[in-house]
Amino acid sequence: EVQLVESGGGLVQPGGSLRLSCAASGFTFSSYWMHWVRQAPGKGLVWVSRINSDGSSTSYADSVKGRFTISRDNAKNTLYLQMNSLRAEDTAVYYCARANSGWTDWGQGTLVTVSS
Amino acid sequence: QSVLTQPPSASGTPGQRVTISCSGSSSNIGTNTVNWYQQLPGTAPKLLIYSNNQRPSGVPDRFSGSKSGTSASLAISGLQSEDEADYYCAAWDDSLNGWVFGGGTKLTVL
Numbered sequence: 740e741v742q743l744v745e746s747g748g749g750l751v752q753p754g755g756s757l758r759l760s761c762a763a764s765g766f767t768f769s770s771y772w773m774h775w776v777r778q779a780p781g782k783g784l785v786w787v788s789r790i791n792s793d794g795s796s797t798s799y800a801d802s803v804k805g806r807f808t809i810s811r812d813n814a815k816n817t818l819y820l821q822m823n824s825l826r827a828e829d830t831a832v833y834y835c836a837r838a839n840s841g842w843t844d845w846g847q848g849t850l851v852t853v854s855s
Numbered sequence: 856q857s858v859l860t861q862p863p864s865a866s867g868t869p870g871q872r873v874t875i876s877c878s879g880s881s882s883n884i885g886t887n888t889v890n891w892y893q894q895l896p897g898t899a900p901k902l903l904i905y906s907n908n909q910r911p912s913g914v915p916d917r918f919s920g921s922k923s924g925t926s927a928s929l930a931i932s933g934l935q936s937e938d939e940a941d942y943y944c945a946a947w948d949d950s951l952n953g954w955v956f957g958g959g960t961k962l963t964v965l
Contacts, residue, residue: 774954776900783857784892784900784955785944800953818944834899841905852916 741765741844743835748849755825755853761818761846767779769793769813772838777831778848785831788816788820789838803829825853858883859944861957868965872932874918875960876946879925883955887947889927891920892961894941894959931962939964 746797748761754797761773785802788799788809797809808821836842867873877889882905891904902911904920907927919930927946931938945959 752945755866757856758920779889781961783941784956786956789954798953817906841894841911842900843902843911845899845901 741837742845743837743844745831745833745835745846748833748851750852750854751825752855753826754767755851756821756823757851759820759827759849759851760823761820761837762839763816763818766844768811768816770837773808773809773811773818774836774838774842775818776834776842776845777829779828779831779833782831787833790818809830820825822851825851827853829853857958858948858951859946859957861942861944861960863958864961864963866963866965867931867934869934869936871929871934873934873962875910875929875931875942875944875962877927879927879946879955881925882950883925883939883946883948884922884927885925888947889920889922891918891927891929892943892945894943895954896940900943931935934964936964938962 742764744762772790790797790809794811806824810819832848834848835846837844888906892900893903894900906921910919917933941959943959948955
């Protein structure tokens with residue numbers, strides 16, 4: 740069974756940093772592109788970033804470019820999102836998702852709250 | 856303001872057929888395929904339709920997708936109470952070099 744489990748969310752002050760993790764199991768992690776998608780409270784889904792299967796290629800939404808860094812450790816079956824210079828508008832539930840003809844599998848999400 | 860445009864709400868009675876539209880442009884829906892996601896209250900999204908009209912295994916054939924030009928549609932036939940959820944369309948945008956979503960449509964089963 741495919742499982743994606745996010746962790747690392749919490750309360751952080753504006754300008755602060757946080758690193759999210761997504762532990763994957765039940766599939767060959769190193770074979771799949773992975774994505775981060777976020778959802779602000781009561782709002783819609785917003786794509787954040789993606790990374791290819793070996794980590795050599797990444798893309799970011801304009802709203803996070805230069806502040807967020809996506810990475811992966813295929814030996815540990817783990818996806819990461821390093822978030823720096825956090826702003827109030829980054830407050831959201833962050834989901835990791837596996838790309839397999841669409842985002843077929845999602846984690847349960849981890850809440851990031853940026854507030855003083 | 857979402858790049859893809861969906862109606863904020865839709866509704867129907869049990870057994871009815873409802874359609875949700877998703878309007879984009881030449882840089883997204885016009886050149887790339889569309890995926891649809893269902894999000895039940897308090898849960899993570901679930902893939903409903905990929906590549907415009909393909910259903911992942913386990914998704915009932917009551918759900919169908921189509922695309923024409925720069926617009927796409929999700930149709931739900933034989934509406935059931937458990938279909939009450941938020942529905943999102945998504946596509947890759949060649950100009951933005953990223954994925955874009957619609958703002959979501961809240962479906963109410965009356």
